[in-house]
Each structure stands twice: as C-alpha cells, then as structure tokens.
Amino acid sequence: MANDEVHGGTVQCKDARDLIYVTRGGAGRVLSLGGLQRMGWALRRAPDARQVMKLLQSRPGHPYAALLDLREGFSEHDLAEFGDALSAGNIGWVAGVDAGQLSDEPVRRLIRDYCYDYVTLPCPEGVLNTVIGHAHGMARLGSGRVDRVSSAGSDDMIGDSPAMQALNRTLRKAALTEAPVFIAGETGTGKELAAMAVHRHSHRHAHPFVAINCGAIPHELVQSELFGYERGAFTGAQQRKLGRFEMANGGTLFLDEIGDLPLESQASLLRFLQQGSFERLGGHEQIRVDVRIISATHHDLEHAVDEGRFRADLYHRLCVLRLQQPPLRDRGADIDKLADHALKRYSDEGQHALKGFAPCARQALHSHPWPGNVRELINRVRQAVVMAEGRLITAEDLHIDGPASRPPPTLEDIRDAATRCAIEQALQRNRGRLIDTARELAISRVTLYRLMGRHGLRESESDGNDRSVRIF
Ligand SMILES: Nc1ncnc2c1ncn2[C@@H]1O[C@H](COP(=O)(O)OP(=O)(O)OP(=O)(O)O)[C@@H](O)[C@H]1O
Structure with a gap:
C-alpha cells in the first residue's frame, strides 16, 4: 500500500510486488503493462481461475494484486469459477471494464462483492499503479504474512540492537495511548513496520490498519482517497466511494510521506484532528469516525514548516508522540540478522542453494553506509541470491566495493x-x-x-x- 514514492516525478520501486493480470482478450485488447513492470510490479498472466489458483497455491499466504480484465472473453459461467480466487484473503482484486459494462448486473455484483476497486480500461498506467497498489496493500493486510525469523522484540521487526530495543520499548508505550504518533527516520528504516507494530500492540489491533502513501498519489486525488466522495461529486463519480478514514474506522490510519500532503488536505486533516469528523467530497454530512493517526516521513518536516509547505498547527497536532527510527548503519549485529532473514526469504529465487555469506560479504555488510537502509539491504541480498555463482554470497554479488567504501570506525x-x-x-x-x-x-x-x-x-x-x- 504505502509502497511507492515519487521522487522528481518518477516512481521508485521499494520491493517488487506481484500482479496477476487475468485476461482472455483478443489481439489488441490485452494490456501490455510494460510501464507497470518498470514501476516495480512483477507481472504474471493468467487466462482462467485455475491458473490463478495455481499461482496462489505456489506461494501460500503471499500477497498479490490482480487485475481482472472483464472487457471480453469471460462468460458468466467462467466468472463463477473464480469464486475461490476472488475470496482468497491474500489477493486484492481490481476489475477492468468498458464503461458500458457497469450497467451489467453480474459485473456490478462481482465488483461490489469481491473487488477492491475498478478502472475503466484503457486507463493511464499511473492510475492503474495507484489502484492496484492499494489493492495489493489490502491483500498484504489480509495475507497474515508475518516474517517471524526475528530474535527481536517487536513481532516482524527484526533486530535487537540497543537502538531497536529502545525503539520497541517506546513504540509499546505509544501503543497504550490514543495520541497521534509521528515516526521520523531515513528512507527504508522500517517506519511502516513500526506503525503496524504500534497498531498491533494497541487496543485497536482487531480493527483495520490502513496505510496510504501521500507522496505516491496525484495531488488532485488525495482528498477523495482520504475522505471519499459522494455519487455525482465530479464527472465519473458514479457511486459513493469510501475514503481511507472510513475504511480505518475503529483502527489506525497510517499517513506515510505526510510532508507531501497538499495544503487542501492538510486543512481537512487538521479539522479531523480537532473535531473527529470530516465531509466526503461533494457531501454535506459530517461523518464521525474513530481513527488513530500515525504519520511518517523521511524528509525534514520541521524544514517544510519553516518554508510554509506544511502547516505548523497540523505539525504540532501530529507530532504529539515522536518515534525516531534508527538508521541501519547504527544497528550493529542487526545487519547480519536482516541479511540472513532476506537470504532465507528469497532463497527459492536463486538458481542453486546458497549456504550463506562469505567473510568478505559479512565485512562489506558492515562497512557499507546503507543510505537506503533495510530496504536497500533486502534488495541487495535478493539480487545477490539471483546472481551468485558460488555457494556463498560474496561482496561482489552484493555490489559492495568492500571495506574501502567506509573506513572502520575510529x-x-x-x-x-x-x-x-x-x-x-x-x-x-x-x-x-x-x-x-x-x-x-x-x-x-x-x-x-x-x-x-x-x-x-x-x-x-x-x-x-x-x-x-x-x-x-
Ligand atoms: N526491522 C525490520 N525487520 C524486517 N524487515 C524490515 C525491518 N525494517 C524494514 N524492513 C523492511 O524494509 C522495507 C522498507 O520498510 P518500510 O517500508 O517500513 O520503510 P520506511 O521507513 O517506511 O520507508 P520510506 O520512508 O521510504 O517510506 C520493507 O520491505 C520492510 O518490510
């Protein structure tokens, strides 16, 4: 969900996410989706329910987004066969339709009952990326996939260095309160995981944890994503849509890259924090929801306040409790634990079985400054798993130059x-x-x-x- 970020207009991929494209379209009707692959989606095609189930069974519990292209080729009978796949908890479905199909009752029912959202095809890949990104995020929540290799304190957050122990203690205290939490820290340090941990340890844990990356959504869509809209609010708003606030009712809303929130949405968020209510786009009714806000950014929010890009009053409302996510380079032996965890997790993607890390790789892991933090570490190990030719991953497989990249500490x-x-x-x-x-x-x-x-x-x-x- 909050998995993409926009830097200078390009979307950078944090981790490859799996997308199943289900289509039976004839020539010219099959989407190429090359742009989505460049945005970090691992694309798989499936012509029918059997193929989808095969993919799901090959990685039980693994989260997928799926685009079901309903424009041609599927009979009602075919669609009935999708029952199990549509109901699986670890797959977030988005339907792709021709505008005219929305008056077709079986299609409407399928979308209403099983899909996270729908798009009218063809549509810009940026929009598709956002919608399937959200569906994937919901699938992740439903997948129950938890990497419990940890020797550590906080569930799926690996690491028990003093810095992580301090963070775990702090976030458990924060979980006991209702106050808004702000998580600061460099990119890739695990702010979203920390937000999920706060939610899990709070009394809201049985309710939804909904995440949204404010930086990955076009500015003009942020307001409707957060607060939803009424039917007829704008051209194309054919039915009421709930926003993230309503989806998170009773639970926690994680606003990632909060510094990118447009000023209009900053005002609405501030109003919500003051009054506990908001209006849907095109609506007049005040909607009350019970949502705890956790926000995060890897940018300097104080600087954004100084420059007038972020409202000071909102900043003070959001930063009641502040957690500082430590950078990976300060986590000592956690680096080895995370590398072992990534190796175990992706070992089936390699050509042959790998036994572990060569001493030069261990040394390189500790000399590298890790500007991209845990995300960079996971990506490097994952790539090394695929590229390594020997039994052990070397510094070269990790594309780290060795100790010279950072001198040993004085x-x-x-x-x-x-x-x-x-x-x-x-x-x-x-x-x-x-x-x-x-x-x-x-x-x-x-x-x-x-x-x-x-x-x-x-x-x-x-x-x-x-x-x-x-x-x-
Ligand atoms: N302690 C940890 N244990 C295991 N995995 C981790 C840990 N910290 C981060 N990760 C993994 O690293 C990746 C990045 O984490 P996450 O998205 O939470 O970072 P972030 O700080 O929110 O990044 P950004 O600021 O760019 O949004 C994810 O795949 C996450 O699962």
Whole structure:
C-alpha cells in the first residue's frame, strides 16, 4: 500500500510486488503493462481461475494484486469459477471494464462483492499503479504474512540492537495511548513496520490498519482517497466511494510521506484532528469516525514548516508522540540478522542453494553506509541470491566495493555512538526530563544539553528548554 514514492516525478520501486493480470482478450485488447513492470510490479498472466489458483497455491499466504480484465472473453459461467480466487484473503482484486459494462448486473455484483476497486480500461498506467497498489496493500493486510525469523522484540521487526530495543520499548508505550504518533527516520528504516507494530500492540489491533502513501498519489486525488466522495461529486463519480478514514474506522490510519500532503488536505486533516469528523467530497454530512493517526516521513518536516509547505498547527497536532527510527548503519549485529532473514526469504529465487555469506560479504555488510537502509539491504541480498555463482554470497554479488567504501570506525566514532545511545536511553527512562537525565548520567545539565546538540538529539541550538526534547 504505502509502497511507492515519487521522487522528481518518477516512481521508485521499494520491493517488487506481484500482479496477476487475468485476461482472455483478443489481439489488441490485452494490456501490455510494460510501464507497470518498470514501476516495480512483477507481472504474471493468467487466462482462467485455475491458473490463478495455481499461482496462489505456489506461494501460500503471499500477497498479490490482480487485475481482472472483464472487457471480453469471460462468460458468466467462467466468472463463477473464480469464486475461490476472488475470496482468497491474500489477493486484492481490481476489475477492468468498458464503461458500458457497469450497467451489467453480474459485473456490478462481482465488483461490489469481491473487488477492491475498478478502472475503466484503457486507463493511464499511473492510475492503474495507484489502484492496484492499494489493492495489493489490502491483500498484504489480509495475507497474515508475518516474517517471524526475528530474535527481536517487536513481532516482524527484526533486530535487537540497543537502538531497536529502545525503539520497541517506546513504540509499546505509544501503543497504550490514543495520541497521534509521528515516526521520523531515513528512507527504508522500517517506519511502516513500526506503525503496524504500534497498531498491533494497541487496543485497536482487531480493527483495520490502513496505510496510504501521500507522496505516491496525484495531488488532485488525495482528498477523495482520504475522505471519499459522494455519487455525482465530479464527472465519473458514479457511486459513493469510501475514503481511507472510513475504511480505518475503529483502527489506525497510517499517513506515510505526510510532508507531501497538499495544503487542501492538510486543512481537512487538521479539522479531523480537532473535531473527529470530516465531509466526503461533494457531501454535506459530517461523518464521525474513530481513527488513530500515525504519520511518517523521511524528509525534514520541521524544514517544510519553516518554508510554509506544511502547516505548523497540523505539525504540532501530529507530532504529539515522536518515534525516531534508527538508521541501519547504527544497528550493529542487526545487519547480519536482516541479511540472513532476506537470504532465507528469497532463497527459492536463486538458481542453486546458497549456504550463506562469505567473510568478505559479512565485512562489506558492515562497512557499507546503507543510505537506503533495510530496504536497500533486502534488495541487495535478493539480487545477490539471483546472481551468485558460488555457494556463498560474496561482496561482489552484493555490489559492495568492500571495506574501502567506509573506513572502520575510529575510537572516537565508537565513543560518540555509545554516548548518543546512553543519552537516548536515559532520556527515555526519564521521560525527556533533562534535570533527571543529567543527574542519572552524573553530568551537569549544561553538559547534557551540549552533548544532545552535538549528537542531534534536540531540535535547535538556540532553544534551550525541555519542550524541545522529543523522546518520551
Ligand atoms: N526491522 C525490520 N525487520 C524486517 N524487515 C524490515 C525491518 N525494517 C524494514 N524492513 C523492511 O524494509 C522495507 C522498507 O520498510 P518500510 O517500508 O517500513 O520503510 P520506511 O521507513 O517506511 O520507508 P520510506 O520512508 O521510504 O517510506 C520493507 O520491505 C520492510 O518490510
């Protein structure tokens, strides 16, 4: 769901997602979908229900999006055979239709009862990407796929380094409250996983967790995606559509890349946070829902506020509780655990069985700076699984140049990392109170404050009061 991001107009793929294109169209009616493949979809074609079931059975529980092209070739009898595939929890269906088919009762029923959404074909691939992306996200929620290789604290979040232990403790505390949570951290550090963990540990866990990537949706569609629309709200709005807020009722709404939210939607979100209600597009009724908001971004939201791109009042409403996702390079042995996990997860994609990582690869994993964090690590290991020719994955298979890419840490680097970690943990234990934290660490408050500035643990050099501390 919140799986794509837009950088400078191009959509970058985080992980390849599986799309099944079900079609029996004649020549000229089959969509090529090459653009979707470039956007990171792994495309599989299936002409009938049997093929779809075969694909589902080959990877039980694995999430798929499926585009069911209903424009030609399927009789009512054929469609009846899709019953099991349409009801599977790990597949999100989108129907593709000719506009005229929407008056056809069996087609309407199929869409209404089984599909996440429908599109009128042909349609721009950007739109298709968004819609099937959402369907895939819903399938992921339904798939119950949890990677429990972890030796760690928080369910499918692998890692038990001090930084991750601190994060796990904090997110469990956050889960017990109803306050909005803001998750900061570099791209690929696992902010969405952290948001899901907060939801899972909250009393809302039996209700939906709905995620949306505000940066991956065209600005003009964000408002209707979030708040839904009434029939006739605009040309093409042939029936009422529920927005993400309504879908998340009782549960949690995760707004990823919140910094990309257009100003109009910022105003609506602020109104929701103040009043607990909103209006659908084209509607006048105030709709009340019970939704907890978790937001995240890998950009500097404070900077966006300073530049007037993000409303300061909304920022303060969203950032009541703040979690900081640590970068991968600060997670020590977690790097090995994550690499082993990725190897296990993708081992069946390789040509031959792999035994593990060669010493040079282990060394490279620890010398690489990981600008793309866990996502980059998973992608590199996945690619190495496919490309490796030997029994062990080498640094070369990972396309990491070896220790030269980052010199080993100096004593000062190690001391700095330990100081930062000690201060972070003490701040958490003391709920951000500087006086108590300084006393525990046996340093003066001035020294503590100086060290926090040096290690990036407070917002600005000039603001010296306790309110600037964002760890609780
Ligand atoms: N601790 C972890 N254990 C296992 N997998 C992880 C962990 N952290 C991240 N991942 C995986 O890394 C990928 C990226 O994670 P995620 O999408 O949560 O990152 P993000 O911080 O939200 O990224 P972005 O800022 O780009 O939206 C996902 O495939 C996720 O499953």
